[in-house]
Amino acid sequence: MKLYYRTLRDLPREELFAPGHRMCAGCGAAIAMRWITKTVGPNAIIVNATGCVEVTTTPYPETAWMHPYIHVAFENSAAVASGVEAAIKTLKRKGMWDAGDTKVVVIAGDGGTYDIGLQSLSGMLERRHGVLYILYDNEAYMNTGIQRSGSTPKFAWTTTTPVGTAIRGKIQWKKDIMGIVMAHRVPYAATASVAYVLDMVNKIKTALEYTAEGPTFLHIFTPCVPGWRYPENKTVEVARLAVETGYFPLYEWDHGKLILNPPSNNHIDKSRRKPLKEYLKLQGRFAHLTEEEITELEKELDAYWQYLAKLAQL
Amino acid sequence: MMQIQEVKHKEALTSNYAVAYAVKAADVDVIAVYPITPQTTIVEKLAEFVANGELNAELIHVESEHSALSAVVGASATGARVFTATSSQGLEYAHEILHIASALRLPIVMAVPARALSAPISIHGDYSDVMNARDTGWVIYIVASAQEAYDTIIQAYRLAESVYLPVMVAYDGFLMSHTVEPVELNDESEVRKFLPRQIRPYTLNPKRPVTMGPLASPDWYYEFKYQQVLALREAYKVAKEVDVAYGSKFGRSYGVVETYKIEDADYALVTYGGAAYGNARIAADRAREKGIAAGVIRVRLYRPFPTLEILKALEGVKAFAVVDRAIMFGSPAEGPLYKDIATAMYMNGIDKPAINIIHGIGQRTIYVEDLYKVYTMLKDRPGKEVVFMGVRI
Amino acid sequence: MLEFRFHGRGGQGMVTAAQVLATAAILEGKYAQAFPEFGPERRGAPVKSYLRISDNPIYLREPVLNPDVIVVADHSLFVAENPLDGAKPTTILVVNGVYKTSLKTYYIDATSLSMKILGRPIVNTALIGAVIKATSVVSLSSVIEALRKYFSGKLYDLNVKLIETAYQETKEL
Amino acid sequence: MTLPKATQLPIGAVIPEPGSTRKNITAGWRTLRPVINDERCIRCQLCWLYCPEGTIVEKRGVFKVGNRTYDVKYEINYDYCKGCGICANECPTKAIEMVPETT
Numbered sequence: 001m002k003l004y005y006r007t008l009r010d011l012p013r014e015e016l017f018a019p020g021h022r023m024c025a026g027c028g029a030a031i032a033m034r035w036i037t038k039t040v041g042p043n044a045i046i047v048n049a050t051g052c053v054e055v056t057t058t059p060y061p062e063t064a065w066m067h068p069y070i071h072v073a074f075e076n077s078a079a080v081a082s083g084v085e086a087a088i089k090t091l092k093r094k095g096m097w098d099a100g101d102t103k104v105v106v107i108a109g110d111g112g113t114y115d116i117g118l119q120s121l122s123g124m125l126e127r128r129h130g131v132l133y134i135l136y137d138n139e140a141y142m143n144t145g146i147q148r149s150g151s152t153p154k155f156a157w158t159t160t161t162p163v164g165t166a167i168r169g170k171i172q173w174k175k176d177i178m179g180i181v182m183a184h185r186v187p188y189a190a191t192a193s194v195a196y197v198l199d200m201v202n203k204i205k206t207a208l209e210y211t212a213e214g215p216t217f218l219h220i221f222t223p224c225v226p227g228w229r230y231p232e233n234k235t236v237e238v239a240r241l242a243v244e245t246g247y248f249p250l251y252e253w254d255h256g257k258l259i260l261n262p263p264s265n266n267h268i269d270k271s272r273r274k275p276l277k278e279y280l281k282l283q284g285r286f287a288h289l290t291e292e293e294i295t296e297l298e299k300e301l302d303a304y305w306q307y308l309a310k311l312a313q314l
Numbered sequence: 315m316m317q318i319q320e321v322k323h324k325e326a327l328t329s330n331y332a333v334a335y336a337v338k339a340a341d342v343d344v345i346a347v348y349p350i351t352p353q354t355t356i357v358e359k360l361a362e363f364v365a366n367g368e369l370n371a372e373l374i375h376v377e378s379e380h381s382a383l384s385a386v387v388g389a390s391a392t393g394a395r396v397f398t399a400t401s402s403q404g405l406e407y408a409h410e411i412l413h414i415a416s417a418l419r420l421p422i423v424m425a426v427p428a429r430a431l432s433a434p435i436s437i438h439g440d441y442s443d444v445m446n447a448r449d450t451g452w453v454i455y456i457v458a459s460a461q462e463a464y465d466t467i468i469q470a471y472r473l474a475e476s477v478y479l480p481v482m483v484a485y486d487g488f489l490m491s492h493t494v495e496p497v498e499l500n501d502e503s504e505v506r507k508f509l510p511r512q513i514r515p516y517t518l519n520p521k522r523p524v525t526m527g528p529l530a531s532p533d534w535y536y537e538f539k540y541q542q543v544l545a546l547r548e549a550y551k552v553a554k555e556v557d558v559a560y561g562s563k564f565g566r567s568y569g570v571v572e573t574y575k576i577e578d579a580d581y582a583l584v585t586y587g588g589a590a591y592g593n594a595r596i597a598a599d600r601a602r603e604k605g606i607a608a609g610v611i612r613v614r615l616y617r618p619f620p621t622l623e624i625l626k627a628l629e630g631v632k633a634f635a636v637v638d639r640a641i642m643f644g645s646p647a648e649g650p651l652y653k654d655i656a657t658a659m660y661m662n663g664i665d666k667p668a669i670n671i672i673h674g675i676g677q678r679t680i681y682v683e684d685l686y687k688v689y690t691m692l693k694d695r696p697g698k699e700v701v702f703m704g705v706r707i
Numbered sequence: 708m709l710e711f712r713f714h715g716r717g718g719q720g721m722v723t724a725a726q727v728l729a730t731a732a733i734l735e736g737k738y739a740q741a742f743p744e745f746g747p748e749r750r751g752a753p754v755k756s757y758l759r760i761s762d763n764p765i766y767l768r769e770p771v772l773n774p775d776v777i778v779v780a781d782h783s784l785f786v787a788e789n790p791l792d793g794a795k796p797t798t799i800l801v802v803n804g805v806y807k808t809s810l811k812t813y814y815i816d817a818t819s820l821s822m823k824i825l826g827r828p829i830v831n832t833a834l835i836g837a838v839i840k841a842t843s844v845v846s847l848s849s850v851i852e853a854l855r856k857y858f859s860g861k862l863y864d865l866n867v868k869l870i871e872t873a874y875q876e877t878k879e880l
Numbered sequence: 881m882t883l884p885k886a887t888q889l890p891i892g893a894v895i896p897e898p899g900s901t902r903k904n905i906t907a908g909w910r911t912l913r914p915v916i917n918d919e920r921c922i923r924c925q926l927c928w929l930y931c932p933e934g935t936i937v938e939k940r941g942v943f944k945v946g947n948r949t950y951d952v953k954y955e956i957n958y959d960y961c962k963g964c965g966i967c968a969n970e971c972p973t974k975a976i977e978m979v980p981e982t983t
Contacts, residue, residue: 008925015934018899019960023932025909026964030932043520047388058528058895059904066898068518070391071527072384072414079381083344083388083396084518086372090343091394094370096511099520120384123377197929225964233965233978236930326730326739326856419892478891489768493742494726496733516894525895537886538893544886592766681769 001190001206001252001261005198012038012201021064022056026232028222028239029053029109029136031194036107036134037067039204044103045088047081049112050074052143052224053136075116078124081106081131103208106133110151111141114175125184128214132207135177135217138224146227150175154300155293157285158227168288173300181217182253189217190252195239199250199261206252221248229284238282246273246301249308258311268309276301324496329460329485329588332497333399333425334359336467338369339505340423343394346374346385350404351437352427352491357399379404383411383424390420391526393517395471398422401487402429405443409450412480416451416542418526421474421514423467426484427491428456428587428639430676438677439487441587444616445640445650451542453481453549454617456586458572460495462614465566468500471509472556477549478514479542484616488677489589500564508563550618570615571623574598579609581692582628583671585637586613586651589680590673594637597685608689613651621658628655633667633696635688639674647700648672667696673703680704709844710771711758713834714790715780718750720831723857724778725758727835730853731845732760740765753787760844774798776842780817780830782806801837803830805880812880813841815873824869832866836873847874906933910963912978914956918943920975923950927967927976935961 005011016037023030029052037046046069048054054071057064072080085104091097108117113135124131140158141147148158153174157163161170181189188210192200200220207216223230223238230238242248249264259265266272276298280286289297327335334356337345345364347357363369372389376382379400386396400408405426415422428444430436441456448454453473457463463485470481485491516524530538554570561567574595576582581601583594591612601608611627611634613620628634638649647653652670659666671688674680684703691701711728715721722743729741737760744755757771773793778801784790791800791808800810803817817833825832832854839847851867858866890896916927928936935957943950956967968976 008929011929013938017934018901019933019935019957020901020904020906022901022904022906025932025962026966027932031930034932034934042523045392045518045520055529057901058525059901060528060530060534060893061889061895061897062900062903063525063528063895063898064901065525066523068520068523069525070388070518072387072418073410076381076384076411079346079376079384080388080391082374082376082381083346083385083390083394084392086344086346086374086385087389087392087394087396090370090372091392094343096393102520119377120381123381126377127375194930231965233969235932235964235966236970324733324736326726326733326741326853417892486768489742493740493768494729495740495765496738515891516896523898525898526892528893528895530893533883534889534893537884537889540886541889541891545891589768592768595766679770682767 001202001254004202004205008198014038016042016066018064018066020062022059023052024225024232026225026235028194028224028235029138031235032136032220032222033107035197035201036105036204039201040103040105040208042067043100044105045070045084047077047084047104047106049077049106049108049117051109051112052138053107053109055143074112076120077106077108077112077117078120078131078133081133082124082127082129085129085131103211104131106131108133108135110135110137110139111149114150114177122184125181125186125215130211131215132211133215133217135219136222137219138222138227140224140227142224142227151177154297155286155289157288163288178219178253186215186217187213188252188254191219191221191248191250193221193239193243193248193250195236195243196250203252227285230282234282238279241274241279241282244274245276245279246305247276247279251308258308258314260308260312268305270302270305324498326494327460327497328355328492328494329463329490330355330427330492331359332460332464333467333483334363335499336464337397338363339500339502340395340468340471340509341506342369342371342397344372344374344386344389344396346376346382346389346398348376348379348382348400348404350379350401352429352439352487353399353401353404353425355491356425379408380411383408383415386422387411387415387418387420390422391418391518393514393519396422397424399425401427402431402443405447406431409447412447412450412452415480417538419478419545420480421471421478422480423470423474424480424482425467426482427487428484429487436676439489440675440677441484441640444482444484445642447482448617448650451479451546452617453479453546453553454484455481455614456484456616457614458485458588458591458612460490460493460497461566462568463490464497464499465560465564468505468508469556469560473549473553475512476552476556477545479545479549486588504563508560546618550620553615568614569623570620571627572612572614573627574610575602576609576611576627578607579630580607580632581689582609582611582631582634583637583685583688584611584613584624584634584651584655586616587639590637590639593680593682594685596682597689600682600686601689606689606693619654619658624655625658625662625664628666631666633692635669635671635692637671637673637685637688641672641675649700667692668698670700671703672700675705678704708759708761708765709775709842710773711776711778712771712774713756713758713778713780714784714788715754715831717752717754719780720829721754721778721780722756724831724835725756727850727853727857728758728838728845729760730856731849734849734852735845737762738765744770753784776801776838778834778838779803779806780834799841801834801841803834807880813837813877814880815877817873820873820876821869824872825865832869833873836870837877840874840877847871905959906962907959910961910981912963912965913958913981914961914963914965914967914976915979916954916956917975917977918945918953920973921954922973923952923954924972926970926972928954930966930970932964932966933960933962936967
């Protein structure tokens with residue numbers, strides 16, 4: 001990533017995401033939206049998949065968006081963005097575009113990315129449209145009331161993975177969406193967290209600039225107050241612990257090179273990571289976990305880190 | 315005085331190719347398509363035009379029909395002139411976006427060589443796909459020749475961009491999509507004059523940011539649906555005006571309903587599409603040879619429904635039959651056009667013998683002889699019934 | 708109106724043959740309609756295609772049931788299919804190689820000829836030449852013009868040569 | 881309130897006014913209200929950084945606090961603050977206190 005912003009003082013001051021929207025108090029995605037809109041600047045078109053952000057920001061006749069914005073459906077934001085990008089290209093060629101270098105940015109949740117939107121995402125990446133696709137990951141279908149998605153972590157409680165006597169929470173592991181995106185050989189993909197804003201905005205800007213070459217992807221970790229069952233003032237703390245415990249490593253895939261970013265660049269050595277438990281214990285969705293289950297999660301996390309470490313060496 | 319008749323140059327084209335030529339003439343900006351039989355040759359031809367630099371457009375090779383329509387929704391919202399095409403399962407797959415495209419009021423034009431639906435899988439023609447899309451708020455034309463397909467695509471852009479509604483141009487899968495016929499092509503610069511670039515009230519542009527596709531509560535939603543009702547009513551008027559304007563410029567027009575020997579007919583067939591209409595004309599001629607005053611009515615503009623024109627055309631007949639090429643399972647009468655006409659008549663206090671013929675399903679051949687028999691049925695035992703014709707019962 | 712039915716196998720070009728003749732007729736200001744017996748086209752599978760040529764607009768969209776001209780690309784089709792189905796006493800048969808029926812017949816060794824000129828056994832062009840000889844439904848020059856829509860470069864030249872030779876060599880049985 | 885008729889609304893449910901949720905004052909969502917103690921504020925910007933609503937307002941000027949002088953001061957736009965308390969939780973000097981809203 002390029003360092004567009006070195007300190008907090010360099011960050012863009014102008015707010016391009018209006019307050020008065022209906023996102024939850026303490027919403028992690030709201031923090032992300034604020035910084036996405038500020039960082040991409042006004043010359044961008046936002047394509048939003050159905051989801052929490054979409055329904056809470058566009059209650060007719062009001063909109064929180066100050067950008068040109070379109071929402072079409074749940075599964076197709078990458079396809080819609082492909083069309084927007086192609087339109088700008090042709091209209092420019094024909095001298096019919098008056099807005100200059102307009103960027104195209106998708107904002108979609110984990111349901112709209114990992115699950116129902118995966119096909120159109122793959123198509124867009126394969127066709128190499130110059131679109132920045134931003135996934136805000138709150139690890140379940142929060143808009144419909146906390147149902148499990150392909151992004152929900154193992155053992156997590158959701159309304160469709162209840163903690164029962166026979167089955168306790170989600171049975172399966174979280175899907176490796178970054179791996180899927182990287183397999184498309186995109187110019188740039190990165191993870192980011194709302195707890196690490198400076199890292200996040202530099203990645204947003206880097207990814208945005210790389211759209212001149214092709215599609216870029218950002219996976220932003222956005223804790224969810226009601227879905228993860230933690231107090232609403234703890235959003236940033238939860239997000240920070242996710243990174244510090246190694247649960248959500250910060251890294252980027254820049255033209256085939258995997259680079260771990262601070263503080264995750266220190267975390268290949270397990271002893272440098274905080275115990276996973278510190279992250280889990282803040283959240284009601286993991287409240288039922290036994291020591292054995294936590295050990296299993298830690299084992300899987302270690303394996304994931306070994307995989308990342310190998311990728312980082314390539 | 316001797317008249318020198320100009321022999322107009324005609325190309326030998328399938329309806330699919332005719333559509334591609336019309337799209338090129340319309341100077342379309344963005345095309346998104348996914349292959350499906352019998353639509354595919356439209357895309358192949360367009361890809362050739364783009365590859366040869368004859369059409370300055372972005373061709374998006376999407377990974378599904380759902381994405382094809384989604385991509386043209388995005389492109390149209392951005393202000394581009396767009397085109398897509400599909401058939402059968404593809405139209406079903408994109409169905410969700412049909413509703414959204416019309417509700418967002420985007421002037422998208424889509425060609426649909428009509429094809430049967432699975433299961434069992436059939437690549438052959440009928441109108442099950444188009445009829446499933448009839449209530450989605452799109453303007454729907456069903457055309458009957460390659461020439462009309464060409465002309466109607468051009469008319470469709472003018473109409474779509476006047477009333478801000480998407481327009482579907484449907485025709486018989488295979489029986490037209492793959493049939494070579496003579497087509498007179500217009501001078502492309504004249505087509506572009508007929509389709510001037512309009513400034514739309516709202517597009518996605520950072521200079522004039524708007525939000526499209528918001529959430530509407532019960533206090534707001536219904537008003538936008540009612541707007542669509544009004545827009546389709548407006549489209550009914552504008553479609554006729556566009557057809558007249560096109561006729562005066564290019565010498566060909568069709569009306570919203572086409573009739574054949576209806577003026578003095580006692581018995582009429584009402585239908586849509588190339589095969590059913592073409593063969594009905596021959597059947598009417600045959601019936602007239604046998605002393606039956608037979609006529610044919612073809613619905614060209616299917617949505618919005620041309621109630622007035624159809625009622626007027628049926629005014630003098632003693633009995634009529636509606637030949638449908640789709641089945642609405644479990645309906646009081648299984649033919650979709652029949653249902654429309656029955657509703658139109660009932661609402662206008664008209665009661666006449668009317669038979670619903672279901673035929674041509676999965677491209678079961680509609681023989682002229684079959685349609686001739688329908689005329690004799692109308693004469694000998696006029697009533698109200700649904701007849702599944704051409705099927706082994 | 709003259710109605711044709713072509714019998715061939717996927718890959719022999721019988722759909723194109725009907726289309727080329729339709730194109731030639733349209734070039735001459737006539738009305739024409741050419742369409743295949745629709746289905747997924749598969750190499751080697753028997754296929755039919757249809758052609759109507761008329762001085763008036765054509766509304767009929769039935770398959771050709773009682774052809775005025777039947778064109779058969781390959782003798783084996785007489786075993787696999789019944790190409791003479793619906794033939795009238797006046798129907799003309801155009802066939803690749805000598806084949807005796809009760810119909811008035813024109814024949815050409817299209818396989819040898821296409822092998823010789825194209826180097827490949829694609830018999831449609833040769834049979835177009837034979838059809839023109841048998842029916843005079845369109846002129847040879849119109850067909851040569853129509854071929855431009857289907858072939859270009861060297862392939863066009865070879866097909867023109869093939870069609871002209873076939874036209875010369877077609878004989879009445 | 882009478883809402884507009886169908887024919888009075890922009891077509892396609894387009895919202896032509898960017899940022900119009902500003903009309904919706906979300907102050908009523910709060911049960912706790914953040915109060916900044918300017919004495920303790922070290923101008924680290926973290927509250928401004930993390931506020932999901934963008935309600936921490938950065939004021940430029942010359943601000944004397946005790947014997948220190950700052951060129952910036954942070955205030956809260958209570959119209960939109962939903963009272964989540966992230967600012968207080970993240971504040972390194974505990975300069976923000978969450979106090980109950982009094983009605």
